[in-house]
Amino acid sequence: MLAKPCTVARALSALLILMCVEVSFAQDADQAASDGRALFTANQCWQCHGYEGQGGAAVRIAPTLYPFEAFARLVRHTNLMPAYSPNVLSDEKLRQIYEYVRSVPEPPALEDIPELSGD
Amino acid sequence: MTTKNKSAGVNRRQFLSGATAGVAAAALTNPAAAQQGSSQAGAQLAAVTPPSAAAEAMEYDVPEGYSAEEAREYFVRHPGSDFMVDVIKDLELPFITTNPGSSFRGLHESIVNYGGNSKPELLTCPHEEQAIAMAHGYAKVAGGKPIGVLVHGTVGLQHASMAMYNAWCDRVPMVVLGGNHFDATERRSGVEWSHSAQDAARVVRDFTKWDDAPLSLQHFSESMARAYKIATTPPMGPVVVIIDGHLQEAEMGSQAPTIPGVAPTVPPRGGAAALEEAARWLVEAENPVIVVDLMAHDQDGVERLIELAEALQAPVVNQAGRMNFPNTHYLSQGSGVVAQADVILGLELYDTWGLLNTLRDRVHRDEQRIARPDARVIDIGVKDLFIKSNYQSFQRYHASDLSIAGDAQETLPSLTEEVRQQMSRARRASNSEREQRWRAAHAQTRARDLDAARYGWGASPVSTARLYMELWQLVKDRDWALVSNDSLQSRWARRLWTIDRHYQHIGRAGGAGLGYGAPSAVGAALAHRAHGRLAINVQRDGDLMYVPGILWTAAHHEIPLLSVTHNNRGYHQEFMHLQRMAARRQRGIDGSSRVGNELDHPAIDFAKVAAGMGVWSEGPITDPNDLRPALIRALDVVDQGEPALVDVICQPR
Numbered sequence: 001m002l003a004k005p006c007t008v009a010r011a012l013s014a015l016l017i018l019m020c021v022e023v024s025f026a027q028d029a030d031q032a033a034s035d036g037r038a039l040f041t042a043n044q045c046w047q048c049h050g051y052e053g054q055g056g057a058a059v060r061i062a063p064t065l066y067p068f069e070a071f072a073r074l075v076r077h078t079n080l081m082p083a084y085s086p087n088v089l090s091d092e093k094l095r096q097i098y099e100y101v102r103s104v105p106e107p108p109a110l111e112d113i114p115e116l117s118g119d
Numbered sequence: 120m121t122t123k124n125k126s127a128g129v130n131r132r133q134f135l136s137g138a139t140a141g142v143a144a145a146a147l148t149n150p151a152a153a154q155q156g157s158s159q160a161g162a163q164l165a166a167v168t169p170p171s172a173a174a175e176a177m178e179y180d181v182p183e184g185y186s187a188e189e190a191r192e193y194f195v196r197h198p199g200s201d202f203m204v205d206v207i208k209d210l211e212l213p214f215i216t217t218n219p220g221s222s223f224r225g226l227h228e229s230i231v232n233y234g235g236n237s238k239p240e241l242l243t244c245p246h247e248e249q250a251i252a253m254a255h256g257y258a259k260v261a262g263g264k265p266i267g268v269l270v271h272g273t274v275g276l277q278h279a280s281m282a283m284y285n286a287w288c289d290r291v292p293m294v295v296l297g298g299n300h301f302d303a304t305e306r307r308s309g310v311e312w313s314h315s316a317q318d319a320a321r322v323v324r325d326f327t328k329w330d331d332a333p334l335s336l337q338h339f340s341e342s343m344a345r346a347y348k349i350a351t352t353p354p355m356g357p358v359v360v361i362i363d364g365h366l367q368e369a370e371m372g373s374q375a376p377t378i379p380g381v382a383p384t385v386p387p388r389g390g391a392a393a394l395e396e397a398a399r400w401l402v403e404a405e406n407p408v409i410v411v412d413l414m415a416h417d418q419d420g421v422e423r424l425i426e427l428a429e430a431l432q433a434p435v436v437n438q439a440g441r442m443n444f445p446n447t448h449y450l451s452q453g454s455g456v457v458a459q460a461d462v463i464l465g466l467e468l469y470d471t472w473g474l475l476n477t478l479r480d481r482v483h484r485d486e487q488r489i490a491r492p493d494a495r496v497i498d499i500g501v502k503d504l505f506i507k508s509n510y511q512s513f514q515r516y517h518a519s520d521l522s523i524a525g526d527a528q529e530t531l532p533s534l535t536e537e538v539r540q541q542m543s544r545a546r547r548a549s550n551s552e553r554e555q556r557w558r559a560a561h562a563q564t565r566a567r568d569l570d571a572a573r574y575g576w577g578a579s580p581v582s583t584a585r586l587y588m589e590l591w592q593l594v595k596d597r598d599w600a601l602v603s604n605d606s607l608q609s610r611w612a613r614r615l616w617t618i619d620r621h622y623q624h625i626g627r628a629g630g631a632g633l634g635y636g637a638p639s640a641v642g643a644a645l646a647h648r649a650h651g652r653l654a655i656n657v658q659r660d661g662d663l664m665y666v667p668g669i670l671w672t673a674a675h676h677e678i679p680l681l682s683v684t685h686n687n688r689g690y691h692q693e694f695m696h697l698q699r700m701a702a703r704r705q706r707g708i709d710g711s712s713r714v715g716n717e718l719d720h721p722a723i724d725f726a727k728v729a730a731g732m733g734v735w736s737e738g739p740i741t742d743p744n745d746l747r748p749a750l751i752r753a754l755d756v757v758d759q760g761e762p763a764l765v766d767v768i769c770q771p772r
Contacts, residue, residue: 054575056772
């Protein structure tokens with residue numbers, strides 16, 4: 001049995017809305033990551049964690065393994081790094097930085113880097 | 120190189136060897152020696168005898184057109200500094216690094232013309248700080264055999280002082296000769312006054328083992344022997360002998376000084392009873408851990424530590440003041456093992472308290488114990504044998520449970536033997552299980568380090584892991600030596616390279632004074648040159664800015680060295696300190712940490728700096744894919760016996 005045209009139209013509309021929402025979410029995430037990278041740079045996170053968050057003077061933070069709450073706790077309440085309070089780094093900005101470090105792609109696998117997989 | 124004019128006549132050294140050698144010379148000039156018996160005197164004394172009339176005539180004919188009185192006024196027959204060269208040659212100092220100064224012009228001339236500028240050969244440095252740090256790097260590679268440094272009065276020693284502090288903290292020997300003019304009535308106006316001092320060595324006395332200001336050539340001879348002996352006896356360190364300008368330049372006249380020679384001192388060793396107790400604790404321990412810092416003088420030290428560690432199957436934490444233990448050995452472990460240790464054996468530790476505790480960098484600096492509260496500590500080392508008050512290079516006090524004074528490398532064989540004797544069959548049987556455990560842990564660490572290196576692999580600026588591993592591909596099959604410290608590059612060499620020879624890692628600066636890295640690398644490369652080794656220097660930008668002139672020294676004296684800059688365009692450690700302060704005060708750190716810390720705007724072009732000093736160079740390299748071809752080109756230059764530098768823009772660490 002064929003669906004009624006109005007039903008099909010409603011379904012297509014719903015699908016379109018969902019797609020838009022997803023695209024919107026994706027765009028929001030991309031924007032947050034982009035803004036987060038700028039904040040990562042401006043707030044000098046890279047001094048200890050490297051430009052790619054790969055670690056250096058401090059631990060690797062990208063791609064992050066933590067949920068945001070854990071990430072935020074490490075930034076705000078920590079024995080290792082300086083405590084960044086909301087007065088200098090708001091929750092919103094911290095979230096954007098988190099989106100950035102979460103967006104950093106995985107590096108090549110070990111076996112794809114001859115300098116590391118050989119001797 | 121200036122060479123001695125041998126046609127000028129019979130010089131002092133030739134005269135000595137040709138006229139009356141050994142016993143006869145000693146007997147002539149030292150009646151006491153003559154009474155001791157001919158063989159002893161001949162072996163210990165190389166005397167200086169007055170020239171015969173014939174020799175005098177040959178050597179010191181009054182030049183044509185001069186009266187005898189004029190000749191005496193204008194010319195010197197036997198300057199005191201010629202004898203100083205004899206003394207220096209007797210000590211077998213192969214090189215003397217120097218920045219020229221009028222307060223030692225007499226000795227300078229004697230080294231070049233009388234001594235033939237060979238053993239010692241003068242090496243020109245554009246700054247005394249470089250001259251000292253070169254000597255520092257050389258001695259660390261040469262197994263504690265020092266070279267000399269010749270510095271100008273007052274201002275020269277002031278320039279030298281920071282680098283001497285590094286050597287002091289790092290327990291590295293060197294013989295520093297400082298110019299001065301003692302007699303006020305002999306000083307010309309101006310510089311000879313302002314560069315003289317009542318007590319010339321005072322400026323560096325807090326961080327030298329010994330100094331003297333001899334007033335006669337015999338005094339000089341004995342002081343030099345004493346200085347050398349003190350400098351090279353553990354705990355080693357820099358010594359200073361002040362050389363009077365008048366003593367250098369004046370006619371020796373009737374002086375007939377002798378050279379006493381140096382009888383090496385056997386290094387101090389730990390006492391037998393204490394070692395027996397230490398062995399008992401180590402054998403009985405469930406989790407013994409060995410921590411080692413400023414211990415190995417040479418490969419023997421490394422081998423001895425392997426023997427002890429394997430006898431106990433105890434992990435070794437190498438704090439890398441020296442290369443003490445192969446990083447590829449399965450017992451080489453990270454510092455985390457200290458937390459589980461019930462007995463900790465510290466070998467030449469710089470900071471015992473800091474090994475066991477931490478003081479957190481917070482508003483209120485609270486202490487936290489890292490080690491187990493019941494962990495017992497055995498300290499073996501020489502740090503208590505020589506210590507000074509002012510500069511706090513000795514770190515916080517810790518009451519070790521068993522503290523044994525003695526050079527650890529010298530003490531290890533006795534301790535290892537004691538451990539073997541005390542080890543029961545049951546205890547020995549447990550070694551197999553311990554070995555498997557540490558092999559697994561070592562393999563896990565290796566895997567983690569390799570995995571960590573891939574993060575940021577393709578990044579620009581270049582990751583320090585990438586830099587080290589690109590280098591490794593080119594040097595791993597050669598006889599190489601890293602003449603820089605990788606501590607501020609995430610320790611990638613010690614994590615990923617194979618370091619199993621003592622000379623392959625030079626350790627740290629000692630006093631953490633910047634301006635050490637580049638010149639110590641050149642000094643170390645000089646020592647490696649004699650062995651045909653490839654010397655590699657991963658050079659920090661901030662450090663090089665203190666002493667860029669050392670590049671010229673390397674080029675001028677043809678010292679092969681591959682330098683690769685870790686150029687992060689700033690004083691990175693200080694960036695982090697400023698960030699910490701700003702965060703603590705809740706003032707934000709948007710860009711403010713650059714102020715006072717960055718070495719940018721304009722960016723420093725180290726390739727051009729090096730080229731300007733006569734060093735082959737390339738860079739700046741920003742794309743990691745460009746790195747290896749540049750390194751290959753640089754290695755071609757180094758293989759021709761010259762220095763080369765590749766400037767690489769890098770991640771902070």
